[in-house]
Amino acid sequence: MQVSKSVIEKSREHADTFRSARPFKHAVIDHFFEGPFAERLLADFPVFNPELAKNEIYGGVWGKAVNTEIRRISPAYEEMYELMGSPQFLDLIGEISGIPGLLPDPKLYGGGTHENLHGQDLDPHVDFNYDEAQRLHRRLNLIVYLNKDWKSEWGGSLEIHSNPRKPAENQIRSFEPLFNRAVMFETNEHSWHGFPKIELPEAERHRSRKSISIYLYTRERPAEEIAPPHGTFYVNRPLDARFRDGYTLTGPDQKDLLFQIDRRDKWIEKYQRMELDLARELRHKNAYIVDLLARVRAPLTGFALQEGPSQGLYADGWAACHVRFTVRPPTSVTSVTIRGWRPAQAGNAPEITLAVDGKSVTAKPDAESFEVHLALDQPTTLPCAIAIDCEPRLVGYNDDRELAFILTEVRIDC
Numbered sequence: 001m002q003v004s005k006s007v008i009e010k011s012r013e014h015a016d017t018f019r020s021a022r023p024f025k026h027a028v029i030d031h032f033f034e035g036p037f038a039e040r041l042l043a044d045f046p047v048f049n050p051e052l053a054k055n056e057i058y059g060g061v062w063g064k065a066v067n068t069e070i071r072r073i074s075p076a077y078e079e080m081y082e083l084m085g086s087p088q089f090l091d092l093i094g095e096i097s098g099i100p101g102l103l104p105d106p107k108l109y110g111g112g113t114h115e116n117l118h119g120q121d122l123d124p125h126v127d128f129n130y131d132e133a134q135r136l137h138r139r140l141n142l143i144v145y146l147n148k149d150w151k152s153e154w155g156g157s158l159e160i161h162s163n164p165r166k167p168a169e170n171q172i173r174s175f176e177p178l179f180n181r182a183v184m185f186e187t188n189e190h191s192w193h194g195f196p197k198i199e200l201p202e203a204e205r206h207r208s209r210k211s212i213s214i215y216l217y218t219r220e221r222p223a224e225e226i227a228p229p230h231g232t233f234y235v236n237r238p239l240d241a242r243f244r245d246g247y248t249l250t251g252p253d254q255k256d257l258l259f260q261i262d263r264r265d266k267w268i269e270k271y272q273r274m275e276l277d278l279a280r281e282l283r284h285k286n287a288y289i290v291d292l293l294a295r296v297r298a299p300l301t302g303f304a305l306q307e308g309p310s311q312g313l314y315a316d317g318w319a320a321c322h323v324r325f326t327v328r329p330p331t332s333v334t335s336v337t338i339r340g341w342r343p344a345q346a347g348n349a350p351e352i353t354l355a356v357d358g359k360s361v362t363a364k365p366d367a368e369s370f371e372v373h374l375a376l377d378q379p380t381t382l383p384c385a386i387a388i389d390c391e392p393r394l395v396g397y398n399d400d401r402e403l404a405f406i407l408t409e410v411r412i413d414c
Contacts, residue, residue, distance in 0.1 A: 001088050002037040002079060014096045018184065023162035026185035027096065028175050032144055037076070038180040042146045044074035045210050048115055057266040063120035068112040084214050093216065097184065099139050102216045105131065116156065116209040121197035123234045124164035127187050130229035136217035138187045145177035146210040152176050155199045156209040158183055161192035167238040177209055189227050192235070236264045302412035304329040307383055314401065321404045323388040327412060332379035335413045338388060339371045342405035348392060350405070355387040386410070
């Protein structure tokens with residue numbers, strides 16, 4: 001295994017550090033890979049590819065390139081890919097993190113090699129939490145940096161935040177992206193992280209901030225950590241400390257402020273589009289559900305067919321408190337009988353009314369299975385409007401629908 005022997009030997013020490021760290025669980029591990037392997041990864045690091053550097057809010061080429069196809073880069077990266085899916089590697093990371101059953105993402109969605117150029121930054125964010133396609137919970141980020149002789153004043157240090165939404169209270173820890181340094185941290189709803197702008201001197205702008213990102217998953221997750229599936233949430237950085245009462249803006253200051261305002265506005269616009277897309281999707285699904293419910297038919301037996309849609313019937317057999325539908329008989333109808341089932345509930349005895357073309361009968365069944373019979377005064381061959389009312393509704397069911405009973409049969413006698 002290409003992870004250095006020192007990491008393996010000190011795994012328990014790293015585990016203690018990880019589990020006690022604040023503001024959320026993390027560990028910084030230097031000399032993560034065996035030296036020669038780290039050197040190979042750096043030597044084979046792919047050249048910045050503009051096709052892999054599209055900005056998600058501005059579009060066009062930006063200063064961050066992400067390559068998920070690491071197996072195609074070189075034999076060293078092929079080894080890297082095989083390593084991250086190996087049982088030995090996953091067991092080691094599971095031991096350090098305390099998260100059992102870790103799984104890799106074969107497609108490396110969002111992971112792989114990351115390269116950031118001069119001027120690039122990354123606002124504090126929490127990552128997406130669930131892989132819908134594979135039905136896996138995202139649990140752990142492992143980032144290995146490949147930057148030799150990196151100076152802290154150049155920016156680009158990984159920052160973890162307690163809560164960037166409250167700048168006055170936010171606690172930040174910072175780690176320089178040094179060569180062969182790994183930073184491992186849990187992924188949850190408060191694992192905020194990012195990095196400040198990379199500010200390289202003119203003579204150093206041949207450099208870039210290089211790293212390899214590995215994201216690990218599990219099939220299950222502690223119940224208290226589960227949140228609805230979501231994408232990555234970003235928080236814009238607060239204004240620089242120099243913007244205070246009495247400060248005189250310079251030309252560069254104005255340009256910086258306008259850019260920050262524009263970026264914030266772009267994110268607002270993006271989230272507005274997402275809300276519109278979601279509303280459009282919900283409207284489409286609601287229309288589908290309404291149409292589906294209208295297609296539900298009463299469980300008819302005897303000589304009659306339903307005409308038109310139903311009201312108050314569900315596809316799984318349950319019925320609401322008020323059910324309406326119409327039947328057309330081929331010959332004269334003399335009576336209608338309904339049969340069904342309703343679970344007994346203390347102090348919640350039902351009253352069931354069956355009505356056919358205005359004539360009705362009410363029953364108060366004393367058993368869970370019930371039958372209500374209605375004989376018509378005059379046989380009819382006209383379409384019959386049938387109404388079934390049941391009060392009160394059932395209570396205590398973990399179901400958003402109005403439930404009253406299960407309708408098992410509507411018998412039409414001629």
